[in-house]
Amino acid sequence: MSFVVAKNLTRNYDLSDPLIVRALTMRPKRILTAVDDVNFSIEKGTTYALVGESGSGKSTIAKMAVGLLKPSVGTLIVDGKNLNDPALAREDQLALRRRIQMVFQSPYASLNPRWRVGDIIAEPIKAFCLIDGIKAQSMRVSELLEQVGLAPSDATKYPHEFSGGQRQRISIARALSSQPEVIVCDEPTSALDVSVQAQVLNLLKALQKEYALTYLFITHDLAVVSTMANKIGVLNKGRLVEEQSPAGLFSRPQQDYTKMLLNAAPSINFD
Amino acid sequence: MSENLLEIKNIDVTFKTRHGILKAIDNLSLSVNKGEILGLVGESGAGKSMTGAAILGLIDPPGRLSSGQIWYKGQRIDQAPETIRGHEISMIFQDPLVSLNPLRRIGDQLVETILTHMPITKYEAIERARKGLEEVGIDPERINAYPHTFSGGMRQRVVIALALAPEPALIIADEPTTALDVSVQAQILDLLKRLCRERGTSIILVTHDMGVIAETTDRVGVLYAGRLAEIGDTRDILTNPKHPYTKGLVASTPRIDASSFDKTLYQISGSMPKLDAMPCGCAFHPRCEFVLDKCRSDIPSIIANRAACWLLDKEESLL
Numbered sequence: 001m002s003f004v005v006a007k008n009l010t011r012n013y014d015l016s017d018p019l020i021v022r023a024l025t026m027r028p029k030r031i032l033t034a035v036d037d038v039n040f041s042i043e044k045g046t047t048y049a050l051v052g053e054s055g056s057g058k059s060t061i062a063k064m065a066v067g068l069l070k071p072s073v074g075t076l077i078v079d080g081k082n083l084n085d086p087a088l089a090r091e092d093q094l095a096l097r098r099r100i101q102m103v104f105q106s107p108y109a110s111l112n113p114r115w116r117v118g119d120i121i122a123e124p125i126k127a128f129c130l131i132d133g134i135k136a137q138s139m140r141v142s143e144l145l146e147q148v149g150l151a152p153s154d155a156t157k158y159p160h161e162f163s164g165g166q167r168q169r170i171s172i173a174r175a176l177s178s179q180p181e182v183i184v185c186d187e188p189t190s191a192l193d194v195s196v197q198a199q200v201l202n203l204l205k206a207l208q209k210e211y212a213l214t215y216l217f218i219t220h221d222l223a224v225v226s227t228m229a230n231k232i233g234v235l236n237k238g239r240l241v242e243e244q245s246p247a248g249l250f251s252r253p254q255q256d257y258t259k260m261l262l263n264a265a266p267s268i269n270f271d
Numbered sequence: 272m273s274e275n276l277l278e279i280k281n282i283d284v285t286f287k288t289r290h291g292i293l294k295a296i297d298n299l300s301l302s303v304n305k306g307e308i309l310g311l312v313g314e315s316g317a318g319k320s321m322t323g324a325a326i327l328g329l330i331d332p333p334g335r336l337s338s339g340q341i342w343y344k345g346q347r348i349d350q351a352p353e354t355i356r357g358h359e360i361s362m363i364f365q366d367p368l369v370s371l372n373p374l375r376r377i378g379d380q381l382v383e384t385i386l387t388h389m390p391i392t393k394y395e396a397i398e399r400a401r402k403g404l405e406e407v408g409i410d411p412e413r414i415n416a417y418p419h420t421f422s423g424g425m426r427q428r429v430v431i432a433l434a435l436a437p438e439p440a441l442i443i444a445d446e447p448t449t450a451l452d453v454s455v456q457a458q459i460l461d462l463l464k465r466l467c468r469e470r471g472t473s474i475i476l477v478t479h480d481m482g483v484i485a486e487t488t489d490r491v492g493v494l495y496a497g498r499l500a501e502i503g504d505t506r507d508i509l510t511n512p513k514h515p516y517t518k519g520l521v522a523s524t525p526r527i528d529a530s531s532f533d534k535t536l537y538q539i540s541g542s543m544p545k546l547d548a549m550p551c552g553c554a555f556h557p558r559c560e561f562v563l564d565k566c567r568s569d570i571p572s573i574i575a576n577r578a579a580c581w582l583l584d585k586e587e588s589l590l
């Protein structure tokens with residue numbers, strides 16, 4: 001079995017008016033299926049990219065993958081363990097959570113502005129009781145900062161003292177701090193300039209090689225995943241409409257929607 | 272030579288702060304020809320939006336245009352930019368909600384803009400508004416709709432219709448598609464290109480996306496830390512960049528290409544300097560692989576009408 005498996009992943013949102021209003025207006029319930037029966041699997045140490053336009057359900061899948069959101073139907077299985085198994089004991093669930101971390105799109109919104117960088121990075125270490133003792137914890141934080149190309153002295157600073165790219169490095173250090181095996185990256189470079197994006201993508205790749213990390217990489221930009229993805233899944237209105245290797249997808253897209261995405265992507269190549 | 276519609280000559284935009292005087296734009300010169308799309312590209316904070324604001328006289332205090340001149344159709348406008356703002360030169364912002372009033376019907380907003388700039392009757396203005404909507408691909412029957420009933424892409428098209436309504440000769444579009452899906456982006460960029468072709472409108476297109484530059488612009492200026500690093504024909508610049516910063520930008524742009532899998536992207540080390548910590552000499556020198564002694568002390572100006580880089584000086588003297 002693959003390391004990460006999404007099975008019949010489905011998420012509905014109830015957009016209906018409150019019951020009383022519905023009763024008065026006789027309008028039916030309105031249900032939006034943001035993610036509709038999505039299946040995919042990811043081998044250990046590889047990257048699976050999900051691409052699609054705004055509202056296609058990418059972030060909804062990301063949140064279900066890290067357990068921030070419950071699927072309406074279906075589940076995520078990591079290393080053979082069912083993330084959404086109600087019978088799972090609390091400590092087993094916690095142990096599973098530790099192994100899956102997330103890097104968010106906005107390096108501005110996702111870091112608490114009132115916390116020092118060191119505390120932000122140490123938070124998962126404390127939450128999962130991974131290292132005892134302040135001293136050992138701060139040594140681990142220094143190590144993580146260096147791993148993402150920042151300096152140990154940065155631990156005492158606040159997020160606003162960093163640029164967008166540096167903040168995204170801080171997010172990555174935080175994600176790494178619980179020694180996860182799976183990292184879900186939701187548009188990790190969309191808010192960054194190309195030059196900074198290249199730095200962050202290269203960092204993610206180097207970390208993957210070093211720790212055999214498994215990535216679920218979410219983006220709307222096909223060019224970004226061409227360097228990263230072993231497999232690309234195309235999401236359209238909550239449904240996975242196509243899945244291929246980058247080579248296959250770029251040369252022989254099967255669905256009209258995929259062709260449209262490829263055609264519309266602005267390209268720096270002159271042909 | 273083609274006709275210069277707009278000419279910016281050696282402008283500085285400065286901010287008086289506690290840390291002294293900061294230069295957000297430093298000695299910038301460029302021109303826009305009639306009917307062309309000029310791209311402005313560079314990292315966030317490079318001064319792209321500030322350049323647009325300077326042209327329209329929209330720099331917020333404590334910032335100000337502290338030196339240089341701006342000429343439009345042979346007239347100096349930096350002293351009285353309000354005479355051309357909106358009417359001759361209009362602006363499209365990244366966020367359509369900056370330009371649209373959420374509480375008013377789009378038709379009313381269009382008609383009002385038209386009436387403030389044109390001596391026509393209300394009836395004629397309504398007709399124009401309907402035509403304007405049609406031109407940007409929105410059903411004129413929706414003239415009485417409110418902005419929130421439109422998708423992001425449709426709202427941005429309404430904003431473009433608003434910007435076009437007074438029939439300006441120049442549009443400054445600041446990241447007009449950055450927040451939109453690629454499919455909608457492609458439609459809007461096509462629309463802007465069509466306008467240039469059909470009406471001879473000129474556009475300054477501000478973006479940080481090299482792909483958008485490649486597909487949309489005729490010429491491009493690359494900004495770095497408030498200074499012009501390189502300028503020229505878009506194809507020329509992207510296929511044969513001269514300035515090391517431009518080279519870095521082009522090389523670090525990922526391409527939709529199966530052969531790029533597992534390749535490390537080129538990366539420019541470090542980051543753009545803050546305005547209060549500008550290095551001496553060439554602002555790019557701490558990040559430059561080709562740095563010469565001279566680069567650390569002397570600021571290069573544009574050489575050979577192309578790039579502000581001492582390497583070109585060397586190249587020239589070898590010729």
Ligand SMILES: Nc1ncnc2c1ncn2[C@@H]1O[C@H](COP(=O)(O)OP(=O)(O)OP(=O)(O)O)[C@@H](O)[C@H]1O
Nearest residue numbers: 013032034052053054055056057058059060061220
């Ligand atoms: N809490 C919620 N309540 C109701 N609808 C929601 C909620 N969260 C998401 N949705 C809807 O679910 C769909 C998928 O949203 P999602 O955030 O997953 O999109 P996305 O693919 O990540 O888009 P983007 O590229 O804009 O980030 C959208 O139609 C969205 O409006």
Ligand SMILES: Nc1ncnc2c1ncn2[C@@H]1O[C@H](COP(=O)(O)OP(=O)(O)O)[C@@H](O)[C@H]1O
Nearest residue numbers: 286295314315316317318319320321322333546
């Ligand atoms: N009120 C201000 N005070 C000081 N500096 C400012 C102010 N507003 C903008 N700047 C600076 O001017 C520079 C150019 O900004 P801007 O034109 O918005 O960049 P871009 O659009 O290229 O991202 C930046 O370094 C920015 O920090």
Ligand code: SF4
Nearest residue numbers: 553556559566580581
């Ligand atoms: S002037 Fe010197 S430092 Fe600046 S870009 Fe050219 S070679 Fe590099």
Ligand SMILES: [Mg+2]
Nearest residue numbers: 058059060186
């Ligand atoms: Mg999202």
Ligand SMILES: [Mg+2]
Nearest residue numbers: 319320321445
């Ligand atoms: Mg800007």
